[in-house]
Every structure is written in structure tokens, then in C-alpha cells.
């Protein structure tokens with residue numbers, strides 16, 4: 543067994559060692575800062591090689607094609623938007639507020655607006671300078687809260703340090719909180735007998751991938767690795783709502799590999815490159831990898847490549863189904879944002895019951 547090093551409660555793969563682990567900040571910064579930070583990871587210590595060829599790896603898992611599924615979801619949304627236009631003469635509207643000039647955030651916001659355009663959703667946006675005050679941002683949120691053509695409001699995170707994320711997220715009216723970040727929506731998700739108006743997009747995308755690929759959730763043991771507000775926590779709550787038995791593994795969990803090995807379904811949302819090795823998985827487990835981590839790769843033009851929180855090569859030998867990175871969960875996040883915006887507009891125009 544190769545050397546492993548303890549990092550923040552997790553036994554990290556060698557290349558991930560030496561960096562502290564904090565689930566939420568790592569997840570967010572790794573998703574947002576596409577900067578190569580570390581060396582190659584996931585040495586092939588557990589890969590089973592085909593006996594006929596000592597070099598070829600024979601993956602047994604079915605690949606969950608998030609890109610294709612997201613495309614299908616978008617087509618369904620486009621058809622519904624078109625129907626809405628015919629029946630009530632309106633289309634959904636999404637407002638996106640961007641503060642500052644982070645390249646990654648600008649890219650995400652552009653992708654979101656383009657995705658809206660492609661399905662016929664109107665997009666409204668403000669790009670504000672880095673030194674915008676909190677009150678100015680709150681005023682824009684208020685303006686969109688009051689605008690009947692806007693059905694969804696998204697304030698791109700992270701915000702500049704002088705602005706309170708809590709204050710801004712809490713100012714979006716819950717009927718337009720298509721990110722599902724408002725404490726009222728997260729609270730309703732946590733409660734029995736309550737249904738949130740919106741569920742945050744990445745965890746919703748994870749569940750959609752499971753459902754659309756025929757994975758039974760009810761009665762299964764699911765392990766969620768990571769407990770961020772944006773992904774881990776809502777993913778665990780959603781799985782529980784779907785009648786799974788859920789365990790959350792986090793940076794203080796004493797033996798994360800042993801706990802994860804009990805899981806029928808694993809959702810890894812921790813922001814540590816290839817933390818989950820093949821021997822963390824029960825044979826036949828379904829693996830949803832939310833991580834998008836840059837790792838140094840000098841053989842590529844950019845000098846880095848993206849890997850997930852799961853060592854894909856190893857997991858492919860053990861899992862029954864697995865999402866790739868990229869092309870797994872990522873494309874579903876924007877598809878779910880469009881879905882939430884459509885749902886909101888349908889509610890606003892009386893095309894569905896007030897509560898889903």
C-alpha cells in the first residue's frame with residue numbers, strides 16, 4: 543500500500559497530502575478557481591489490470607453521461623417554455639447579478655446566460671464593479687424581487703469580501719430563489735412534510751442523474767462526502783427525502799473509507815482531488831462525483847487537467863455506475879437552474895399548484 547497521509551481527518555492520497563481539508567471552502571474554491579495547484583494524483587495502486595494485458599485497465603462500471611442527460615433536460619425545458627409562450631404569451635426570466643471581475647465567475651455567468659437563451663428563457667443581468675457596496679447589491683436584488691418579468695434571481699458567489707453573502711442570499715425573495723440557497727428553502731428541505739420552493743441546482747442534478755439512470759434510492763444506504771451548504775448538506779437531505787438511509791462523511795469522520803465502503807450510493811462533494819480511492823467503495827456502488835479539481839498536467843496545453851473527488855480509474859473497476867469528470871454532474875447544474883427558473887415562472891402564471 544502506498545503511503546497515505548492524514549489530512550484534516552481524512553486519509554489523503556499522497557498528492558493531496560500536505561494541504562488542509564475544509565469541505566466547503568475547498569469545494570467552492572476548487573469549483574471556482576480553475577488554477578492548477580498541485581501535482582498529479584491517484585497513482586495506479588489499486589487499478590486491477592486485465593490478466594491478458596499487463597497495461598490495459600478493464601473498467602466494469604457504466605458511465606453516467608451527464609452531458610447527454612443535461613441536453614435531454616434542456617430540450618424538455620425548451621419545449622415547455624415554448625408551450626408557455628403559446629398559452630400565456632410569457633416566458634420565464636432569470637436575473638444574474640455578478641459583482642467583480644473574477645474570470646471563473648464571469649465564465650459561469652456567461653454560460654448561464656447562454657443556456658437561458660438556448661431554451662428561450664429571458665436573461666437579465668448586471669455586472670457590478672468589485673467596489674460595489676452591499677447596499678447597492680441589495681438594491682439590485684430588491685429591483686429584481688419586484689420585477690414580475692423576473693422569476694429567478696441568482697447572485698453569483700463568491701462575493702467580494704466586504705459584502706455579506708448571508709445578507710445577500712437572505713434578501714432574495716424565496717419565490718425567486720432558484721439557487722435554493724435561502725435558509726427558508728434549505729430549512730423546508732430538512733423538514734418532514736415540507737417541500738422547499740427550490741432545491742439547489744447541483745444536488746438536484748445529482749438526484750436527477752440517479753433517477754434518470756434507473757438507480758433505486760429508496761431503502762439504499764447513501765454516503766455523502768462533504769457537508770457544504772451548497773452541495774453536501776442539501777444532497778444528504780434530498781437523499782433522505784427519497785427514503786435513503788444517509789450518512790454524511792466529513793473532515794472529522796474518523797474512518798471515512800470504512801464508512802464509505804458501506805454505501806450503495808456515494809456522492810462525493812468535498813473538493814479534494816481523487817480523495818475517494820477504489821478501496822473506499824463497495825463493489826457495485828453507484829458513484830456520483832461532484833468534484834472539479836485542477837491538477838497539474840504538463841502534457842496538456844493549459845498545464846493542468848480537471849479531476850473529480852473520486853479516483854476515476856480505480857472506481858471504474860469497483861462501481862456499477864459512475865459519473866465522469868468533466869461531463870458528469872457539471873452539465874446538470876445549469877440544466878437544473880433552467881428547470882428551477884421554469885418551475886418558478888409556471889408557479890407565477892398559475893400553471894402549477896402554488897406548492898409543488
Ligand code: GUN
Pocket residue numbers: 573574696697698699700721743744
Ligand atoms: N458559484 C459557484 N457555484 C454557484 C452556484 O451554483 N450558484 C451561485 N449563485 N454561485 C455559484
